[in-house]
Amino acid sequence: MIRQVAYGRAMMAGALGELAWVALTLLLRTLGLPVPDMVDPVGAVALPGGDPLLRWAVGLALHLAVGALWGLVYAYFVFSLLPLPPVLQGVAFAMGPLLLALFVLRPQLRLMLAGAVEAGLLVRPALSRQAEMIGVPAALFVGHLVWGAILGALYTHPTGYPAAKPPRLPAPKLSAPRDLIIPREQPPPEDRFMFATGIEGSYPTIEHGRWRMDQMQSCGHYTHWRQDLALVRELGLRHLRYGPPLHLVFRGPGQYDWGFMDAVCAEMRRLGIVPIMDLCHFGLPDWLSNFQNPELAPALAEFAGAFARRYPWVKLYTPVNEMYVCTKLSALEGVWNEQARDERSFVTAVRHVAKAAVLMAQAIREVRPDAIFINSESGEFFQPSTPDPHVQRIAAFENERRFLPLDLLYAHPVAETMRAHLREHGMPDEEYAWFMNQGDVHSRAILGVDYYVWNEKLIDSTGRAQTLGELFGWYVVAQQYYERYRRPLMHTETNHQDAREAPRWLWRQWHNVQLLRQAGVPIVGFTWYSLTDQIDWDAGLAVSRGNINPVGLFDLNRDPRLVGQAYRHLVRVFEPAMAGDPTLEQVLARAAAPRGDGGR
Amino acid sequence: MISMVRAHGLDPGPTQRPLSAGLLAGLAGALPALAILDSFGWFATLATLYGTTPAIAALLCTAGFSLSGAAYALVLGRGANDPLGGWLFGLACGFFLWMLVPVALLHWLPAWSGTSRPLLVGRPAVGLLLSALVWGSALGALFPPIHRALRAGIDPEPPEGARLGPEAATIPELGRAPEAGPPA
Known part of the structure; x- marks a missing residue:
């Protein structure tokens, strides 16, 4: 295609x-x-x-x-x-x-x-x-x-659909008995190093909420979901980042349409796929409006709890995907959802999203106390181009801003400049204190650091950010995140827009992971994102064009790409060497130990 | 179009056999096209003009259609596998083939053969266009299933010469690095 x-x-x-x-x-x-x-x-x-x-x-x-x-x-x-x-x-x-x-x-x-x-x-x-x-x-x-x-x-809008007229999710017949979906007693799998991929499942709205860009629909996953899951196993992978289409499943307070997810989950269990369930991926159901809505956090917590009760065998969760990217593009750059372009909207969105992530984790842990949260975040870095104080100040601020949602989620005190910024743009001191008192959230957390070729930016002499390409690389950027939060890491997303360059990019990312592991940072997984090509990400999902981005392990005809074969090769070569890695539980226990006792 | 195909990845993919699939799809598409050409009296006209037999003319056409199918697959690469758009790409291919080959040749041939009027007028000319369109759409529609039937599985080892293993991380254009490792 x-x-x-x-x-x-x-x-x-x-x-x-x-x-x-x-x-x-x-x-x-x-x-x-x-x-x-x-x-x-x-x-x-x-x-x-x-x-x-x-x-x-x-x-x-x-x-x-x-x-x-x-x-x-x-x-x-x-x-x-x-x-x-x-x-x-x-x-x-x-x-x-x-x-x-x-x-x-x-x-x-x-x-x-x-x-x-x-x-x-x-x-x-x-x-x-x-x-x-x-x-x-x-x-x-x-x-x-x-x-x-x-x-x-x-002829316009070849992808997506009017947000007010969402399609009904298919409700396929279950391929496995229901007790596969909700087992009575099932020992948790002993997850060690995770070689993963993901089904791209972004669903933001554009055009001020009128049009929904639904990647699962555009990429044909609602039709080919069974084949997609089979392809994961065909590549020799077991872990899959998967986002239930929140906007189609969560149809109102207390109203859920589980039909599609029941079938998908049954098939995952049948195939032995371990999902990392990504519960909110850049969008919200129409009835929740957008990330400025103060009702967002309790609503998403309700959904997370309901999801965990429905699928109690699911252990790995990403409550909110890439909170920084989500809030920045929705409330600061005017691209998705509320399409605001001001600092107050941005701070509001961050507050709501971070609170949602905290409450979702708590709701899930009420059902599944041993749940593990893989908080996938975009690994960003801003390099000042000149000694100009103005440029230096912008770079320093942006290098603080990139951490903001994670700071709130992990109860990590923000820098004084950022604290003043939050206060100025509407975050009450009591709310900040509430975040700082949610100390137990990060105890079961793995920090996912995503990395793409556009993640490192130069603040040029006019103060604008320009894409640098791979300057320092995942090794340096991920280490900055690690040093700040001291959480076990996972490389949770990467790909390359040029299909011919993708195998090279894959191996270079992998070598970054290896080197950081050798430096003593506990890294528990690697992800090529995504399983199939994506659509319209070349424009940041800002417009509906139908352009295919050849970033997948498979194309949208579900034919393998070179990088798919390369990844399969990589997994075969390195999986035996990872077999002796500690389990996720052991890694989390070590991370919780007093500083100095960390590492792998 | 070229930029679109290039962006999509010009490589036909590690498991595909575009040449075989193109030849077979071109051949399969030739069957209805030959029937149309015959029913519009095309072979008879050509045989009369060049002193050959309709069977030889049909054989030449079959070969031409098959080779064009292979060329279609090689040019379009992965794009030819599209089960939704394949028929349209094939139709476009048939149309361009009609424009480039028969139309051009059949207007030049009269001058070459000393006749003053175009070779094909009326029904045979209609048949030529129709057959090219039918061949193209059949080629494009049949290519994806034929490709699927022929494709290989994902090999555990990368094919020879494919830079998919760890060496893919290197940049060969920069030249070979000095010998590494402890001295013997």
């Missing part, structure tokens, strides 16, 4: 454009203008000697079909690639079919009809030379303009 296309919409847009063109032609001809009929000659190719009315109807049908086909071509190869508004994109695209019509199809059509004309089955309308040279090309030009404009205007 090279593009996610809304088939029906593309065909409809192309056909409607044709219809508008034909209607315009008819109108102008009715008004007596010398506009050539574009429909009859096409019908005459199929029915050279047929009834004129029938011939015209066949011609119209062929025109509509051709318009629909060109609509699909536009959707696959041109939509969103030109830096123009949608209507102009359609018009620009229409120039291609126009040239083909003028220089290929029209002469060929004439040849095809020549036999019928010679046999007397068809009478070619006599056109003056002026009409042949100017009138017909002009009519074709205007017709294509109309067609392209309508196509461009109608």
Whole structure:
């Protein structure tokens, strides 16, 4: 698959454009203008000697079909690639079919009809030379303009769906008995080093809450979920980061649609997959609005508790994925959900999200006291470009900001500048104190540090952040997080947007992990994210374009990519060496020991 | 289109056999296309013009369709595997093939063979376009299932020459590093 296309919409847009063109032609001809009929000659190719009315109807049908086909071509190869508004994109695209019509199809059509004309089955309308040279090309030009404009205007949003009209999740039949989903007594698996992947499951809204970007839907997971789970095992992997589609499962206070998750969980159990359940991934159900909602934390805690009761065998959880990225893109950069762009909104979102993560962990532990929380966070770093105090101050602030949600979650005191910033933007002292008193949350926590090529940024001389690429690498960035929180680490996300570079990136990330382990940092897992390609992450899920990002271990046809084979190779080579690693419980126990007794 | 395909990864993938799948899909797509060409009198016209037999003309067409199928698979790479869009890519391929080969050749051939009018007019010309479109869409639609039937499993070891193992982390363009390790 090279593009996610809304088939029906593309065909409809192309056909409607044709219809508008034909209607315009008819109108102008009715008004007596010398506009050539574009429909009859096409019908005459199929029915050279047929009834004129029938011939015209066949011609119209062929025109509509051709318009629909060109609509699909536009959707696959041109939509969103030109830096123009949608209507102009359609018009620009229409120039291609126009040239083909003028220089290929029209002469060929004439040849095809020549036999019928010679046999007397068809009478070619006599056109003056002026009409042949100017009138017909002009009519074709205007017709294509109309067609392209309508196509461009109608074909938008190939991925996602209106947030107010979410699809119903499929409710497949269970592939295993129900007691596989809710076992009576099941000994917890002895998790050691985790080689993992993930199903990309982001679901933020854009366009001020009107449009939902649902990666599981776009990437076909709702349809191919069973195959996806099988592919995880085919690669020799056991651990899977998996996010239940919160916005479709949690349908209101106390209302859950578990059908899909029941089937998925049963299949996971059947295949021996150990899920790391990611309960909130960049979005919220429509009824919870967005991350400015103060009711968010108790609502998500209710969901987490219900989830843990429904699937008590699940031990590994990510309550809220990448809290920093989630709040920054939602409340500071104006991309997702509330799409705010101010510090107060950002601080509000961080407060709500961090509180949600705390309450969710507590709710889960009420059901499953031995649950382990893998708090996946984006590993960020900001490098000042010059000694300019302004630049230095921005970099220092951003290097504090990146820790903020984790500081609140892990009850780690924030820097004085950040404390003042929080107070200034609406965080009461009592609330800060509440966070600092939730000391037990981190006792069962593993810190996941995600890393992509854009995670390190340079604060340039104007104070703006620019992507640096891999400057210091995961080793240095992850170590900064480790030094701050002293939690066991896991590399919880990485990938590369260029499929050809991905094997190299995989091994380089892995060597970072190895080196940090050798330095004594307890690292309990590695993740290539995700199992399949993703869609529209090249634009940060800010717009619905249907662009496929070839970052997966498999493409969206579920064919392996080179990096899939490389990862399988890596796991086979290194898994035996990891067999002697301590269990997660042992790692957590060591991390809880007084400082100096840590390490692997 | 090229940038789209490139972004998607030009490699056909470690488990795919694009050449075989393309040849087979091209051949399978040729069957309905040949039937259309025959019913529109194309082979008979060609045989008359060049003093050959319709069977030889049909054989040449079959070979052409099969090779074009292989070329389609090699050019489109992983994109050809798309079960949803395959028929459309194939249709486009058939259309471009019609534009590039028959249309061009059949307009040049008259000059070459000394006739003053195009070789194919009327029904055979219609048949040519129709067959190219039918062949293309059949090729594109049949390619994904044929590819799936032919593809290999994920090998435990990377194929020879594929830089998938630990050496993938290196940058060969930078040259070989000095010998490493303790002295013997």
